[in-house]
Amino acid sequence: MEELQYIVEAEAQGKRLDVYLTEKLPDLSRSYIQKLIEKECITVEDRIRKSSYKVQEDESILLELPELEELEVSAKDIPIDILYEDEDLVVVNKEKGMVVHPAQGNYHDTLVNALLYHVKDLSGINGILRPGIVHRIDKDTTGILVVAKNDFAHGYLSAQLKDHSMKREYLALVHGNVKTDHGTIDAPLGRSRKDRMKMAIVEDGKRAVTHYDVVRRYKGFTLIRAKLETGRTHQIRVHMASVHHPLVGDYVYGHKKETIKGQLLHAATLGFETPHKGYMIFRTPVHQEFKEYLMKLHRMEKK
Known part of the structure; x- marks a missing residue:
């Protein structure tokens, strides 16, 4: 307990x-x-x-x-957007609100449950609760994930995460006007000492580096492209909040009163070397809610 x-x-x-x-x-x-x-x-x-x-x-x-129960995770017919699949891996475009793997309170409606139904074979390196999961994104973050179908592919992909050679770019809408066109935030992250369910910048944390470029400025908001050099939990969310530009919709690290719930953060680009078919890169546009929010800001500029 x-x-x-x-x-x-x-x-x-x-x-x-x-x-x-x-x-x-x-x-x-x-x-x-x-x-x-x-x-x-x-x-x-x-x-x-x-x-x-x-x-x-x-x-x-x-x-x-209560202690997390090691349950057998069952397959479930949940629709998912599969961008690519071969004998080693599957690339999916995760929707907003979907948890990546089973955890307390949600054993049946996760991406893993859907993958077990649609893909069947997944690597066993991470055990029964996280089969095939090489990396994860938050529940309300959308976009591209690569999943391993066998242990060799899992190790091959994980090595690229470890040496930072996997290309990962996100689109994020943040509050405020980001003044510099380009920037880097290099600040270590760890569990918050005030709230262990949150991450924070802490002196003895793990090194975390986020590079960002301004894509477009709106009145009171900025659309940025964030490039991860490291991949810590909640990295982009905490880093941008630390420079007073929290993500729109992020009620955990940003504004408590938001018109939408859940951060507007999209894993837009993922590039990596596959085990047998060379280098591949995948890109997806932002989801509908994100797109509509940007369109609203664009219309407001024209008034």
């Missing part, structure tokens, strides 16, 4: 208990949080509360998280 404790921030006052914890624990579904509340695994100031309880500033919330 793992214990997590939170102190309610002033800006969170009045939020439903289940909503507050879902925002704190983005890898857990709201329905799973509600089940934990029903099972009395969550207390507010040492008292059992309902999911609908409105949290108050400075209240202490204690959550007892």
Whole structure:
């Protein structure tokens, strides 16, 4: 049993208990949080509360998280966008809201469940919960992922991640006017000491480097292309927030009041050497919600 404790921030006052914890624990579904509340695994100031309880500033919330169960992950007929497939790997374009692999509260509706249905054979290096997963992107991040179908391909692709030779570029819409056309953020990342569910820039963290170029400036917003030299958890989100340009929709590291939920971050380009067919590069346009937001900003400029 793992214990997590939170102190309610002033800006969170009045939020439903289940909503507050879902925002704190983005890898857990709201329905799973509600089940934990029903099972009395969550207390507010040492008292059992309902999911609908409105949290108050400075209240202490204690959550007892059950140990992760090593379940057999089942195949499920979930539609996915497969860009390419051969005997070694499959390249997919992940949609917003889909978790990459099973975790607490979501064992059945992940990309892995869909892959087991559509692809069948996946490498076993990462065990039963993460078969074939070479790298991952956040639940609300969209775009390209490469998945290994056998252990040789998995090791071959992972080596390129480790030596930073895999080409990974993201499109992100950030708040504010990024003044320089090009920039690099070199700041180590690790678990936040204030909130262990978040990442932060910490002195003893792992080296993290993000290069960015301005694609277009809008009134109050900037579209950037971010190139990863390293691939730490939440790297682009934390780095851009650290220079006062948080991603639009990122309620974890950015503005608490957003018109959309979930960061506008898209893995647009992925290039790598395949085990047997040479170098390949894949590109995908931003998803519909992202596109519509950009179109809205464009229309506002014309007024």
